[in-house]
Amino acid sequence: MKATDISRPDYFHKVVDCQWACPAHTPVPEYIRLIADRKYTEAYLVNWKSNVFPGILGRTCDRPCEPACRRGRVEDEPVAICRLKRVAADNKDDFALWLPPIAPKNGKRIACIGAGPASLTVARDLAPLGYEIDVYDGDAKAGGMIRSQIPRFRLPEEVIDEEVGYVTALGPVMHLGEKIDSLKELLSKSYDAVFVGTGAPRGRDLNIPGRLEGSANIHIGIDWLSNVSFGHNDKVGKRVIVLGGGNTAMDCCRTARRLGGEDVKVIVRSGYEEMKASPWEKEDAIAEDIPILNFLVPKAFTHKDGKLTGVTFEKVKAVHDAGGRRTLVTTGEPDQHFECDDVLIAVGQENAFPWIERDIGLQFDKWDMPVVGEETMQSTLPHVFFGGDAAFGPKNIIWAVAHGHAAAISIDKFLNGEDVTERPAPGVTVISQKMGIHEWSYDNDPVNDPRYKVPHREKSISLKNMKAEVELGFDEITAFREAQRCLNCDVQTVFTAKVCIECDACVDICPTDCITFADNGDEAELRTRLKAPAANLTQDLYIADGLPTGRVMAKDEDVCLHCGLCAERCPTGAWDMQKYIINIAQAGSACRTRT
Amino acid sequence: MTYIAKPQLHHPSLPSNAIGLTRRDYEGRISTLCAGCGHDSISAAIVTACFELDLQPHRLAKLSGIGCSSKTPDYFLGQSHGFNAVHGRMPSVLTGANLANRDLVFLGVSGDGDTASIGIGQFVHSVRRGVNMCYIVENNGVYGLTKGQFSATSDKGSKSKRGAENTESGIDLVALALQLGATYVGRSFSGDKEQLVPLIKGALTHGGAAVLDVISPCVAFNNHAGSTKSFDYVREHNDAVNRLDVILGRTPIKTDYAPGEVRDVTQHDGSVLRLKKIAADYVATDRNAAAAYIQEHQAKGEIVTGLLYIDPEASDLHDRLGTTRVPLNALGTEDLTPGAQALARINAGLR
Incomplete structure (x- = not known):
């Protein structure tokens, strides 16, 4: 393998999995450290600069960062990144000054x-x-x-x-x-x-028999939610069926529970696992006594005397063909009919x-x-x-x-007469975090705490009030504890081959067996020869050559805890912990081509 | 200046051994030795060896004396028995412990000062008696704790960090062990775990006096140009005579080597030491030939490493003394107080 070019901005950016996964590339570890430091306003500012709506996103984001979080690969669950963002928003001082x-x-x-x-x-x-x-x-x-x-x-x-x-x-x-x-x-x-x-803006409709006849009680999900939001609608029937398995469906069913729906169910075509809704939104719906029934394809709306009476479903099962493609085929069982007063259609947007x-x-x-x-x-x-x-x-x-x-x-x-296809490069700085022997400017000791849960308002209260926020947010102590779970992946392990004496101290101390000194080879083969197999191909190997023995240093970035022990046990300073700061360009003179 | 403990989080694919422990379970506290110390690599090799041997940690006793090397038992096998003896007196304590409980695995860890200077008399006799032990000398050729004086194993002509030359002869612990009748003698290098781990495994399963001289560079006081125990010097002058694989009883033995390349030696406990030859003319079962080879190559400035001598028919102190098979703490009252008649019989035998 060729030696890694760590001066490429993308290399270390990818190591900060959360930031890399965030479409707006929010510097997650940076703001989590600020929260742990109770510097909420600064944490909010870091967020605001990159994602504009920290308080909103801290409650509603789809959280692409969390499945990417390295913590989720060394223990069960990722850091609660999203809900920590909310802590910054909840506890900040007057932000208007900033x-x-x-x-x-x-x-x-x-x-x-x-x-x-x-x-x-x-x-x-x-x-x-x-x-x-x-x-x-x-x-x-x-x-x-x-x-x-x-x-x-x-x-x-x-x-x-x-x-x-x-x-x-x-x-x-x-x-x-x-x-x-x-x-x-x-x-x-x-x-x-x-x-x-x-x-x-257009919610997809479901044109099956009975749609027209029952139309008074069949609503398009996003329009219905919008009408509730703007106060045009504050009631729903006691028995409600929500069709669809995305996050809009979850919002519809939970809203229906608050507007008088007592028997609210979500019915989806696919299996429960394949639903598009975020797992935590499904859990929240189920917690509000909303069953999610799966493998049922809506066939017809039933009606009587011009009024909707229910929905008939065909029972299906998932069949995988040789290529692994999934199709839903009928089970041959009799159709199933569910009675209801209202139907909310949340089967997609266009x-x-x-x-x-x-x-x-x-x-x-x-x-x-x-x-x-x-x-x-x-x-x-x-x-x-x-x-x-x-x-x-x-x-x-x-x-x-x-x-x-x-x-x-x-x-x-x-508007400045420049070529829009020339995109501005990010600004990158990499700074050593060493403060002294065994002393780093970040808290390098990983904690073992499992993920903390955000407390919820009592169901009996929240179901009665449309405006009562269900999630109460982390208090400061819990927020600190959760923040401590962050592994500081932006503090990078930087290796300087020319001072390495190959004493193996880093190899011996690394708690996750990330580091190997070995003869070079092509990537696929080298990955099998490391101290721990590097099976996660989405994670890079950091390769450095120029060592006295002619071997290479190969570090698997996958499960590095960024604890800095390699650097602490290195006698020559060949390893150093350096904070990687990437400034994603935003509009302004700095992003224009200099002439 | 505070150390963080080594995080408990580990690689998700960290394997377990036959008794359900991971390699991490064989670790000890975090080392307080200088960063980069060769001794830490040896500790890591001991951890790996014990993990691979499926050793139950509570069936092993680790003993040491005084010095940097003798601190290391704190840094591995945190769940084993430990004893930190007076300077140079570890071999006697180990001998006594072994006599009291022959069922434990005994690991003596010492340094060049503890073994070759203050404790050389103790070392010599424990080897001579054939105490069943794995005796590891973490040999850096320097007194690190007292800031870098030459030790008894420093080679003649080796230079100190300040440039002074050693004018005295160095003790070769391998030659000494061969002469004293050790039945398992090896030399290795802290920077070569591929060689070191199997040597430790073989020594722990050997069943007699096993001595390993492990060159372990002192990064603070003996890793400079002119030193004969530096990383660079050892790498340049390393003359490995063979490679060892330790094959435990349950592992099927594969024979994919050409004849002559490999020699299998079966030990008392059934484990097989598979020696892959590197030096064609080296015979690891011939004590005299081994001694001659080592001296010949040493004279050329080479450091001979590998499993240098193995006596598959090794016996130990218990065999020679005819002691009871049962550890003393497991003997019943009947055995311990055999009564007046038995005493009379013994007394009669002495008249």
């Missing part, structure tokens, strides 16, 4: 369509640079799906108001209640750039762009989605950019934020 200064107006005008997370991120990134920004949204309040689709018992309105408020405080002009019906018309207002962040004229030079692909550059977020109309669910279909809030950052960079470059 908002960035606003540059004098630069004369360029930008329109953001939709006031959801993607648009607000664009506004957050560009407003301080002096751009004049108009944000348009059909709803009366800003926030987009954050406000309309996420129920209050998961995300209190004050949190949305506060964090949306930090963006609007930066000066964008909010045109709320102004729905854009024609892109052509908006383009005629001679904006220098337009950002489309309109989400995936994009819809009826308001974009097809003759303005903006290309759509065969799935009727706009053609958008994956990195640039630029459409085929050079001054129109897309982001969030509007760009590539339904994803989640944190992806919308990441898109917003990328689009902001593109818009900034575009």
Whole structure:
């Protein structure tokens, strides 16, 4: 194997699994250390800079960081990264003081369509640079799906108001209640750039027999949630069936329980395991006495006298073909009928762009989605950019934020006459954390505590009140303990071969057997010869050559605890623990090409 | 200045041995020796050897004297019996312990000062008597605890860290052990666990006096140019005569070596020592030839390593004294107080 080039920004970035997995590349270990230090405002700032909505995401994020967390590979469960983020938001001081200064107006005008997370991120990134920004949204309040689709018992309105408020405080002009019906018309207002962040606003319907007849009691999930959010709807029948297995279905069923639903069930086509909903959302639903029935395909809505009476399902089972592809086939058993008063359909969301004229030079692909550059977020109309669910279909809030950052960079470059495909490189610093013998500037002693659970409000109370937040958040002590579970993966093991004397001290001390000195070989073969087999191919081997014996140092990054014992037991300082800080570029002069 | 304990978290694929323990279960407390000390590597090799032998930790007694080396039993086998004796007196304590309980596995850990200077008389006699033990000398050729004076095993002509030359002859513990009748004699290097771990396994299962001279560079005082016990010097001058595999009774023996390349030696406990020859003319079962070979190559500045001598028919002190098969703590009252008649018989035999 070739020696690893650790000067490549990506190499150490990948070792910080959580940060690498986060679409917005939030520096997770950094803010977790700040929380352990009770520096909540600073922790919030670190978050705010990269993900804009720490309080919101600390309650609702899809948490791509957690399955990636190294802790989950050395013991049972990852660090509760998401809920620690909320601790920073809950305990911070007045954050308004930390908002960035606003540059004098630069004369360029930008329109953001939709006031959801993607648009607000664009506004957050560009407003301080002096751009004049108009944000348009059909709803009366800003926030987009954050406000309309996420129920209050998961995300209190004050949190949305506060964090949306930090963006609007930066000066964008909010045109709320102004729905854009024609892109052509908006383009005629001679904006220098337009950002489309309109989400995936159309809930998929289920056109099976009886749909029309029962329509008074059959609702599209996201529209129904939105109506509840905005107070247009505060009741539901006693018996409710929710169709669909995603997070929207989980929000629907739990909301239904709070609006009078006593017998609420979720019924899904697939198996329980394959459901799209996050595991913790399924658990929360089940905890509220909502059964999830699987392998049932809806066949017809039954009705009597023009009123919905229930739903009939075909029983299916999963069959895997030779190629491993799964199909659902009937079990041959008789259909099953469930009675109900209301049905909520949450079987997916779609994009819809009826308001974009097809003759303005903006290309759509065969799935009727706009053609958008994956990195640039630029459409085929050079001054129109897309982001969030509007760009590539339904994803989640944190992806919308990441898109917003990328689009902001593109818009900034575009309006400065630069090539948007030239993406700015991140800024990287790597600094030794050594303070003395056996002394490091981070807490290097890993704890053995299992993951702490976030306390929940008592069910009897939370089920009665739509606005009573179910999760109560970690208290400070529990937050500290949970923060201590973080392995500080951003403090990297950096090896300098030319001072190594191959004494084996690091090999002997490493608690997870990560380090091996061996003859070089090709990667697949070398992986089998290490002190512990390196079977996780998604994790790199760190290879260093130039040792006195001609062997190589091979470190499997997979389960390194970043405890620093290799560096402590190294007599020559060949190992050092160095904090890797990556500054992902954001819109501004620093990301433009210097001339 | 505080040490963190070695974290309990371990590699998810960490294997268990036949008695359900992992290698980590054979560790001790974290070392307080200088970073990079060869002794720590030897401790790690002992841990691996005991794990691979499926040794029950409570069936092993580790004994040591005084010195850096003699601190190390604290750093391995945290669940075994331990005894830290007076300087140089470990061999006597070990002999006594062995006589009292022959069922334990005895591991003596000592250094070049503890063995070759203050304790040389004790060492000599315990080997001569054939005490059943694995006696490891962690040999760095220097008095590290007292800041780097030459020790009795420093080679003549070797330079100290300050540049002074050693003008006295060094004691070769391997030659000495051969002369004293040790039935298992090996030399190895702390920086070569592939060689060291099987040598320790063989010594622990040997059944007689097994002596291992392990060169263990002192990174603080004896790892410079001019030293003959530095990492670089030992690597450059290492003349390994063979490679050892220890095959336990239950492992099927595979024969995929050409004849002449491999020699299997079966020990009393049924374990097989498989010797892969490196030096074609080296015969590990011939005491005199071994001694000659070692001296010849030593004269050329080479450090001969490997399993240098093995007597498969080894016997130990108990065999020679005809002592009881039963450990003293397991003898019943009847055996311990045989009565006036038995005493009279003994007395009569002495008249």
